[in-house]
Amino acid sequence: MSTSSQSTLRRATIADVPQVVDLINSRKKTGADARLFLPASASQIGWEIEANLITLVSETADGELVAYSTFATAPNTERVCLDPTERAHLDRAFRGNGWDSHVRSQFKAPLLQRSSTVFLERICFSSKVESSASIVAIDCLAMVFALAPRIQYIALASPVALHSVSTDLAATKLSQIWVHLSSSIQVGAPSARGSQSGQIKERRPMFEPALAADSLVPPYFLYVSSRKTISPPLIVRKARVEDCDDLVPLFKRHNMLPPDAGDYHVSEILENKQEDVVSLVAEHRGIAVAFLSASKSVDVDGLCEHFALQDIFPDIIQQRGETPLPTDQDPRLNNVASIRASAENLAAAPEINQDNAGALADDGERHLTYSAETAHEEVISNLANDLRSSAHHPKQTFAEHNAFAIHLFCIDEQYSLHSTELIKPLFDAFPGRNYCLLSQPTVAPEMPLLRAPGGDSLFTRVSPKPECQPRHCLYLAHRFGSLDRVRVRFGRKSESERVVTACLGTESSMSASWCNRLEDVDDEFEPVRPEGASFFVIESFQQIIGFAVVRHEDPQPYCKQFDVNRWVDCQYLMGRGNLFVLEGLVINPLFEGHARWVLQDVMILCEVPMLFYECAAPIDHLSIKVLREQLVPLRPFPHVMSETCQCPVWFICNSLLLEPRVPINDRLVFVGGSDCNVSAIEELVFNDHYRFTNLLLVSPEGLYFPNPPIMSRDVSNWYVSFSPKKWGGT
16 A cells, blocks of 8 residues: 555555546546546446456545556457457457467567566546646556566557557547656656655656567557566675675664674674675665575485475485576476475375374474564674684585575565565575575564565475474475466367376376366367366476366356355456366476466466366365465355355455465464364464464364365365374374
8 A cells, every 4th residue: 555645545446436437437528538548337347346456546535536547467459459350350369379479479579478567457537636647657557566576567558659649539538648657757766756865867758669560560559667667676786894884774673683783793794705605685776675695504404304305306405516497308397396296295294193293393493594573683693603603613514405595584674575586696696506495483474585465475385294393484496486487378188198297297196187187178268168178288498387277167156155255246257258167276396486377377368357266075285285375265155055065165366366365384273172163263264364374173072063064075184183192192
């Protein structure tokens, strides 16, 4: 939420529909709207708010809406193309390979991609803010970039040229809006309302026209606004002693130094010359706002004893030297990380030997990564002492491995959404290591590196071994996974076996099961049909790293049985296509951090604003491992629970893509199987904002389900029961 003395910028809700309709239709009288900004009905605005990725309104202190803007994941052909015949051709072109392929073929815009671009679909200002409409427009763009760190470009597709003088009536009307969108702004200004000090000489227009490809006349005009213009990335470099003046107050503010401490210990860290240790800072306008320190000295063997590291990532133990990027002639991504081992580790959890559970709970203290969430006043001094000690004593030797570990991270809260920008420079600083590790106590909130806005995390949580219960969570990022090279395309039935084999191998029972399930997928993609399923292939570096299957089904039964209206208003979303049910998502563990954007891309290609997933037997551990972190569980309506609900249902929609639930990894123990405890657990499971990953119910009398509504016969797949003997052993 962005606030000024005049108005507040926030995300729109269904409750805003009447005011938005009045705002848009009132502008019709002044002639300031045209094809892109047509007057709209309540159903149209409801659809935009529920289906588009981001919709914003600017509200005054007395509750009046003075601006409205909505951003979609694909261009709206009804507003882009005036001619019905051309519009039909454009729809077919977008549906074939995605809108980005068509845009790149028509314009010199090679960087516009579905995963990193949104389209400004509608924008409107009240006459009360006409004089400051450019400021409001800049704030809207800045808000989009803040909510979705992955978004790099905001595009505007228009049926007429906005940047040239024209006698065409539509162009003349649109140009009145274009005056505000083409305003020249300072490059790097965080927003017009909150500009920071500093001399910036370069100025650019908010939107710039994209040039048409050679010898082509595109059917529409395209304008692009870049993140670098509105909200530029931080400059990441190696730390210097001169950074002390900026870092000491930052460390004190985050409780990493005593209030009365000087810069002695900080300068010791910055002056460190050990080859194994790298310290980076991120600066904004010459001021250091973030610090990160990492080292190659990490006990990977010790971590492998407690976590399924080597099982899932077999090459982490091997030192390979500098690694070139993979190619289609060198298909090693699925050899680096095992999708099958990841699922098998999860499936083994209910079968652990409970006599040994928790025996290792106190181990792993040495693997801690310090951040603002886990800091104490001695963190900096202890790190400085460790570096000084290691410089004068023989270095502790560990087995050859392929990893480095982050041991200190701190960032100014104002720039936390930029946290992930430090990861790629960190990999560049360790050219011979492909894995970045960090850990933190389960009782600590996840640091900004792991919970960037919009769910844009590059780290994957490593599952502990079934027989272990460490008190720390381990996270991992891979060099290849830190690069935004993941793409989704429509797959054909003829290639389904090859895709499954590339991901799961040939000897796996899971591979045979998936091949059978893909026998009935559509060979030609069609988003609206009464039955069948569509198959999507996930690729990176020209290699297959996963796949997704979406089934054609009417979403009305889900809306009747579950509280879907908690997230979206179903009346606005029906009849827009019926590829709504996700049957499964399989993805390489290196790229699990991209799963949320894979789901977004699947929704774009399916032309739907939401997806459902049924957690039905037999349990698909390949999909469960990824989807449990991305989707939200739907609460069934009480009056239908015992009649029609056969399994839990998970859900995601466009608005939830940018609001991931925050993981709470601490173990919560409930004693007694009373209705009160079961109800408390239910509330935690269905919490809107938090995802509790470690709930334990101790019940001497067991659990009683008079009419097991959701788990049915498969209740044993969802929890582990302890006998009194085994419980005493833990």
